[in-house]
Amino acid sequence: MASLAATFGRGAMTNGWVDIKNADVVLCMGGNPAENHPCGFKWAIEAKKTRNAKLISVDPRFTRTSAVADLYSPIRAGTDIAYLLGIIRYAIETKRFHEDYVKLHTNAPYVIADKFAFDEGIFSGFDAGKGEYDKTAWAYEGDPKSKSYVVDETLENPRCVFQLLKKHVDRYTPEMVEKICGTPKETFLKVAEVVTSTGNAQRVGTILYALGWTQHSVGVQMIRCGAMLQLLLGNVGRPGGGVNALRGHSNIQGATDMAGTFEILPGYLKTPSAPLQTLKDYLEGATPTTLNKQAWASMNYWQNYPKFMVSLLKSAYGKNATKENDFGYSWLPKVDGNYSWMYIFDDMYRGSSMRAGGKEPGPEGLVTFGMNPVGIGPNSKKMISALAKLKWLVVVENYEIETAIFWKAPKEYGGPETAKIQTEVYQLPASGFAEKDGTFTNSARWLQWKWKALDPPNGSKTDQEILARIFLAVRELYKKEGGPGAENVLNVAWNYTNPAAPDLGEVLKEINGKAITDIPDPKDKTKLIRAAGQQLENFGQLQDDGSTLCGNWLHLGVYTEAGNMAQRRSPADPTGLGMFHQWGFSWPANRRIMYNRASADKDGNPWDPTRVGIKWNGEKWVGDVPDIKPDSKPGEYGAFIMNPEGVGRLFAPALNDGPFPEHYESVEAPVDNVLHPKVTSSPVTKKFSSDKDVYGKKEDFPIVCTTYRLTEHYHYWTQHTKVLTQLQPGFFVEIPDVLAQQKGIANGSKVKVSSARGSIEGVAMVTKRLRPMKVDGKELWQIGFPLHWGFAGLPEHTGPLANFLTPSAMDPNTWTPEFKTFLVKLEKA
Amino acid sequence: MSVHSLEIRRSSASLLGGATGMRALPDVAKYVDTSTCIGCKACEVACQEWNDLAPVATHQVGTYQTLPTLDAGFWNLIRFDEREVDGGLKWLMRKDQCMHCAEPGCLEACPAPGAIVQYANGIVDVNPDNCIGCGYCETGCPFDVPRFSAKTGKMAKCTLCVDRVSVGLEPACIKACPTGCLHFGTKEDMVALGSARVAQLKANGFPQAALYDPQGVGGTGVVTVLGFGDHPEWYGLAANPHVPLGVKLWKNILRPIGLIAIFGALIGTVGHYFTYGKKEYREEA
Amino acid sequence: MGLTRRTFVKAGTAGVGGAVALGFDLKEARAEMRAFKISRTTETRSTCPYCAVSCGVIIHTLGDKAKNATPSVVHVEGDPDHPINRGTLCPKGSTLRDDINNPNRLTSPKVRRPGSDKWEDISWDAAIAGIAKHIKETRDKCFVEKNAKGQVVNRNPGMAMIGGCTDTNEFNFLQWKFITALGVPYRDSQARV
Amino acid sequence: MSVASLDTHGADVAVTAGRDREDIVVGGEIVRHRRSSRFIHFAVAATFIVCLLTGLPIWTPFFTWMATLFGGLSFCRWLHPWAGIFFAVSSLVMFVHWAGQMTFEPGEKSWLSPKRLMSYLEYRDDNTDVGKYNPGQKLQFWCAILAAVGLLASGVVMWFPASFPQIVRELSILLHSLTFILFVMLITWHVYLGTAAEPGTFHSMTRGTVTKAWARLHHPKWYRQVMGLEK
Known part of the structure; x- marks a missing residue:
């Protein structure tokens, strides 16, 4: 999501599931939605049936999506950037892009300062010692007097983004794409032609992607390519367009919105880092300033950051948060460096980490709620060895999972002997979705309340009760015994009617926020915007003086005085475009298509009158909830209100691995980089150096391997459900038929797949759906296997953990592991 | 006596009977649409x-297909076929x-009165x-x-969810289908839908x-759109199915x-007796 | 007659005599049909817990929520009104009943003591107390009030917390308060992996 | 008849042994079927009748009413194949038991010509040289054995249709029916001739003996052999 945020301003699926039906072209790349999101995929089929839309599947494997696609293009795993930059080049070369849109809604006309350069696979600002870029080398050219951007509307300035992009992608000719990706040139050109057929006002195309893009060492830049392509084609903000990240868990979006990762607080506010010692420092650093004084000013919505933050602190610390004590800012834990997934387990395995130049302990205790790190994390061997170093582990789950029984993992996983593992493990029985109420946020940002159907089974408890009871018990200990930083524990507000099992409706009210004191209307002091105690209704009512409380500003509007909006269930859709404004609540502000201002031209008229996102009726914007000030005239603000410059970014100076994407090979590279052999993999990608972190070379492991989910299973959850294990009765490895023939492997026989980290065995599924690849003139093979097996499921469903073979390598922006491309060798077992 | 919405049009091994025609119902x-099926197995x-069928035993043999063929506990199977075309x-x-044939071979063959009904x-x-x-079916x-179920000693197959259809609901498989490649309605409407999709x-x-x-079977209650209509066998369908000749002959x-x-033989013996009587030993004159 | 019975049509009058002569039993033939099993179940609207499409599901529970009835889930089906799935469900969603009623569900807290090779049952109170003690001990031991540069950081690197993507927003918010209170810096979820 | 009244040589042995030997004279009668023969015959007959009565209601709804005899069609369906197995086993034993006596002798084939058969049925034939079994009876035997084989083979297929290809299933249904029809016609006449048409015959299958007069009438050559009048 980092790439979408860097490009558009927010990191989430831009459009909605039903909206896919409005597309003329649906590009499925980096995802296999038919397999993983069948019920959402129906809207792609709907577009096919009702609008004759073209469905394109670009995938290393011929998948279930490919089976119903109009066009299938093979691609070598991990080379999507070359492919997409090839399409961008094709669009520019053939002028098949939406020029009016590009000039109006993107930073294509913006001039970049001359510090930016690119040479031999390295952007300017690279610090080889640290392995990092100095991003200030990629800044916009600023007019020092007016403090504004330098813009060339003709797109002809050689330093403008458009010309730089043109130059950057010039190397990605169809021949080069074939050389890198192994895709036959004719197939690539057919795909490019259909995709760019939407580069105009009349037609719209969408991109559906998922973890097939995310989980690479260059995953963020892959998604960036998709986002850039969509900007170039003018498809962002329009019904039927967008870059649609299809998320894999029922509430992965909600958990992220609610600070599911270390680097953010609820509502994508930044986790304070150690140098930001006061709230003032923090807010200054976090609130972007507007540089733009052009006709197209930006709303720069993030300028409201202090309101969001102070209201959050009021929610966190309640009465204890006062203006005098910076609203409790100092109690918030501050970070030094990286505490994400790979570091959790690396520091756990090492027992310590270096932070701000000092050695600090690593985790000796782990609490996991509904998550199975042994299955999920790459390099299972390291995972298990890391867990074995813990003093204590708490697993809250509905089923017994691999993590809970890591201490009796099969020998081949390389953990210490059971008797030597000193970890105390608690396994607490939790409750399923049907046994509790509350909201999930779907991929399209819809918050929907679900009602409880029955009580948890005897002996188990709801997760919120388990969490609350642990919290209260710890708090009680601090009350009684005190301890370092005891006030941080005691000051957190936990004012629920039933603190031991908070009512989720009450929590949702807190998330939405309310007025603590009366809030007078600044325009008319005799009136109140909100009276004390009233639920807030919109962002505009938030204050930065501590008079409002809000658990997550993004969700503002979900629980107002009118009630719980997430419970709304009206199937009415007057737009006919599948927006359903009266169904649940969609953040932000019940907006169904983000950046919808871009669906209209400079005068506020929709690019396509049959697919109106919003339009200007002379007084205000109508249609979807406008993603702009509702009464701001066309021309007043830019369409991308979260970006300070107000436009979508073709050139994004925000990411850690370059303002433009560039093709790099995976960390375990099957070939040298054709473009710049000296810089094969991304220069800023992260690897680890413990004894368990081993990486394979192409000479020893010549086959490219990828991992994926199956539609019959859900992660490591359904391995306990017999009716589903019946549908996919055993772990298998998909092998191209020609390769199988060469190796004498028969369909249904046993094979062994090994990476530098270990080997696993499975049943060979010999198929034509994987084909031989010609990469840079050489033959290259790809195989793959699904990830739903493990050692904790039903006896008939036990099998190897797919992640036994995956490497500890990751993207430098999101620190997401590279599950999708690694090297193996294949043998008969 | 219960009054139900569904009369019986035909019943196996019944000499008499049939719908009265009092109430006319459209065929369902x-x-x-095989061209939009993603083989997700939701219908399976x-x-x-819906039918509370227990999971069946399966084995990984190198295919996505759940079972080689239908089973008494598995009435709905997606068949997968990889094939190079052009x-x-x-x-x-x-x-x-x-397939819910209009002229069902199973019903024809069934010797038990009322065991198979249309x-x-x-x-x-x-x-x-x-x-x-x-x-026999x-x-x-x-x-x-x-399929014969060893558990019940009876035959089992798709019922087209007659329990759902008779109260006004679509069959369970149809309802589940994520992509909408399955649809349910009157036969007439389904043929119209199918023809339009074929044209597209x-x-x-x-x-x-x-x-x-x-x-050959009078049309079926399952109308299938085939992308390669000239090769139904690629989809595991008979090119020209009909009630088997053997069953008809029988x-x-x-x-x-x-x-x-x-009966002729029986009557023959009676005739013989009437004509010739007993053959028995008579005292020699 | 039960509702589930279905009446065969009476034989036409013609030929009845002949049939009688042959010994046919002309009592009404009936077909016993399966009952429509969800005609009086209680319906609860929910959301599928698997992927992020958020299919609406209707959970059918036995009983009418009367005081004396314990509900159990007999069927789960797609919510036909839900704009996204419109009643459809994938194979996982279609089998949610078997997730809810799964015989492998955990139903009692367990602990595995250091060095042990087996689980022991433990009461909820003992489990919560044990966990709280661990958390406190670890936090007290590992708490970093100031980093090496002397900046106030108030963090507890001795502990990590993961998960939440399969649970509600409200749970996740409570979880954020939890880690904020305890100063846990090591925090991640399925959003990353 | 009392034992005391027996006077013929060996008769006491035959009687005390339950008429265990054939082709001997016991008083005024001749033992035609020893006990095992009768036992086997009725084993075949009984299993056949069970098959018949359980099969007919399955075969056609015309006979559905018959199922009541066995408690319904489902029970018929269950019983029929097992009865069939017993029928087939009995027939096998019968084959072993009688095959030797049922070989056609030279010249017997002409007996089977329609003309001679008709004259046989019209009680006009010259049966001077008919031995213990006339060629019609021998034919009946072989037909029964053939029928048993045919019914068994097709029956097994019909019992386990899932294990056989479609064409075999169809052929089996036809073969089972056809064999049954022909066989049941044959059996109808067999029973008729053995009871109503030829008094005394049935007695040979129950008590084992026939009168000398019966023997002379129906099987003169055999009579002469038994009486020692001809070698």
Whole structure:
């Protein structure tokens, strides 16, 4: 999501599931939605049936999506950037892009300062010692007097983004794409032609992607390519367009919105880092300033950051948060460096980490709620060895999972002997979705309340009760015994009617926020915007003086005085475009298509009158909830209100691995980089150096391997459900038929797949759906296997953990592991 | 006596009977569009769930297909077929289940009165009360659908969710189908839907697309859109299915002739006795 | 007659005599049909817990929520009104009943003591107390009030917390308060992996 | 008849042994079927009748009413194949038991011509040289054995249709029917001739003996052999 945020301003699926039906072209790349999101995929089929839309599947494997696609293009795993930059080049070369849109809604006309350069696979600002870029080398050219951007509307300035992009992608000719990706040139050109057929006002195309893009060492830049392509084609903000990240868990979006990762607080506010010692420092650093004084000013919505933050602190610390004590800012834990997934387990395995130049302990205790790190994390061997170093582990789950029984993992996983593992493990029985109420946020940002159907089974408890009871018990200990930083524990507000099992409706009210004191209307002091105690209704009512409380500003509007909006269930859709404004609540502000201002031209008229996102009726914007000030005239603000410059970014100076994407090979590279052999993999990608972190070379492991989910299973959850294990009765490895023939492997026989980290065995599924690849003139093979097996499921469903073979390598922006491309060798077992 | 919405149009092994025609019902049908099927198997398990069928034993043999063929506990199976056509790869998937023929071979073959019935809306159903598990329907079916259940000693197959349909709901498989490649309605509507889809496919790279509604069995209650209509066998469908000749011969020729012959033999003995009487020893004169 | 019975049509009058002569039993033939099993279940609207499409599901529970009835889930089906799934469900969603009623569900807290090779049952109170003690001990031991540069950081690197993507927003918010209170810096979820 | 009244040589042995030997004279009668023969015959007959009565209601709804005899069609369906197995086993034993006596002798084939058969049925034939079994009876035997084989083979297929290809299933249904029809016609006449048409015959299958007069009438050559009048 980092790439979408860097490009558009927010990191989430831009459009909605039903909206896919409005597309003329649906590009499925980096995802296999038919397999993983069948019920959402129906809207792609709907577009096919009702609008004759073209469905394109670009995938290393011929998948279930490919089976119903109009066009299938093979691609070598991990080379999507070359492919997409090839399409961008094709669009520019053939002028098949939406020029009016590009000039109006993107930073294509913006001039970049001359510090930016690119040479031999390295952007300017690279610090080889640290392995990092100095991003200030990629800044916009600023007019020092007016403090504004330098813009060339003709797109002809050689330093403008458009010309730089043109130059950057010039190397990605169809021949080069074939050389890198192994895709036959004719197939690539057919795909490019259909995709760019939407580069105009009349037609719209969408991109559906998922973890097939995310989980690479260059995953963020892959998604960036998709986002850039969509900007170039003018498809962002329009019904039927967008870059649609299809998320894999029922509430992965909600958990992220609610600070599911270390680097953010609820509502994508930044986790304070150690140098930001006061709230003032923090807010200054976090609130972007507007540089733009052009006709197209930006709303720069993030300028409201202090309101969001102070209201959050009021929610966190309640009465204890006062203006005098910076609203409790100092109690918030501050970070030094990286505490994400790979570091959790690396520091756990090492027992310590270096932070701000000092050695600090690593985790000796782990609490996991509904998550199975042994299955999920790459390099299972390291995972298990890391867990074995813990003093204590708490697993809250509905089923017994691999993590809970890591201490009796099969020998081949390389953990210490059971008797030597000193970890105390608690396994607490939790409750399923049907046994509790509350909201999930779907991929399209819809918050929907679900009602409880029955009580948890005897002996188990709801997760919120388990969490609350642990919290209260710890708090009680601090009350009684005190301890370092005891006030941080005691000051957190936990004012629920039933603190031991908070009512989720009450929590949702807190998330939405309310007025603590009366809030007078600044325009008319005799009136109140909100009276004390009233639920807030919109962002505009938030204050930065501590008079409002809000658990997550993004969700503002979900629980107002009118009630719980997430419970709304009206199937009415007057737009006919599948927006359903009266169904649940969609953040932000019940907006169904983000950046919808871009669906209209400079005068506020929709690019396509049959697919109106919003339009200007002379007084205000109508249609979807406008993603702009509702009464701001066309021309007043830019369409991308979260970006300070107000436009979508073709050139994004925000990411850690370059303002433009560039093709790099995976960390375990099957070939040298054709473009710049000296810089094969991304220069800023992260690897680890413990004894368990081993990486394979192409000479020893010549086959490219990828991992994926199956539609019959859900992660490591359904391995306990017999009716589903019946549908996919055993772990298998998909092998191209020609390769199988060469190796004498028969369909249904046993094979062994090994990476530098270990080997696993499975049943060979010999198929034509994987084909031989010609990469840079050489033959290259790809195989793959699904990830739903493990050692904790039903006896008939036990099998190897797919992640036994995956490497500890990751993207430098999101620190997401590279599950999708690694090297193996294949043998008969 | 209960009054139900569904009369019986035909009943197996019944000399008499049939719908009164008092209430006219349109035929219903399932629509299966193989060109938009993703083989997700939602229909497979939706069927099992609705009908409370226990999971069956399966084995990984190197295919996505759950089972080689239908099973007494698995009435709905997606068949997968990988095939190269004109240099391009096709992964064909088709939902296999009872076709609910207008002229059902199973019903023809069934010797148990009322064990297989065809309701007034065209649904062909096995009535376990009357089924004797003889397996004749297995031979009678041109689509190899009915299966003998060792657990019940009866035959089992798709009921077209007659319990749902009779209260106004679509079958479970249809409802589940994520992509909408399955649809349910009157046969007339499904044929219209299918024809429109076939026309669309023909205009979009599938010149051989066709609607599979074989007339050899009087049409089926499952209307299937095939991208490669000239090759139904690629989808595991018979090119020209009909009630098996053997069953027809048995039922329509051999059985009546046999009855006449047996009674003829009986009558013959009586005639013989009347004519010639006993052959017995008489005292020699 | 039960609602589930279905009446065969009476034989036409013609030929009845002949049939009687042959010994046919002309009592009404009936077909016993399966009951429509969800005609009086209680319906609860929910959301599928698997992927992020958020299919609406209707959970059918036995009983009418009367005081004396314990509900159990007999069927789960797609919510036909839900704009996204419109009643459809994938194979996982279609089998949610078997997730809810799964015999492998955990139903009692367990602990595995250091070095042990087996689980022991433990009461909820003992489990919560044990966990709280661990958390406190670890936090007290590992708490970093100031980093090496002397900046106030108030963090507890001795502990990590993961998960939440399969649970509600409200749970996740409570979880954020939890880690904020305890100063846990090591925090991640499925959003990353 | 009392034992005391027996006077013929060996008769006491035959009687005390339950008429265990054939082709001997016991008083005024001749033992035609020893006990095992009768036992086997009726084993075949009984299993056949069970098959018949359980099969007919399955075969055609015309006979559905018959199922009541066995408690319903489902039970018929269950019983029929097992009865069939017993029928087939009995027939096998019968084959072993009688095959030796049932070989056609030279010249017997002409007996089977329609003309001679008709004259046989019209009680006009010259049966001077008919031995213990006339060629019609021998034919009956072989037909019964053939029928048993045919019914068994097709029956097994019909019992386990899932294990056989479609064409075999269809052929089996036809073969089972056809064999049954022909066989049941044959059996109808067999029973008729053995009871109503030829008094005394049935007694040979129950008590084992026939009168000398019966023997002389129906099987003169055998009579002469038994009486020692001809070698």
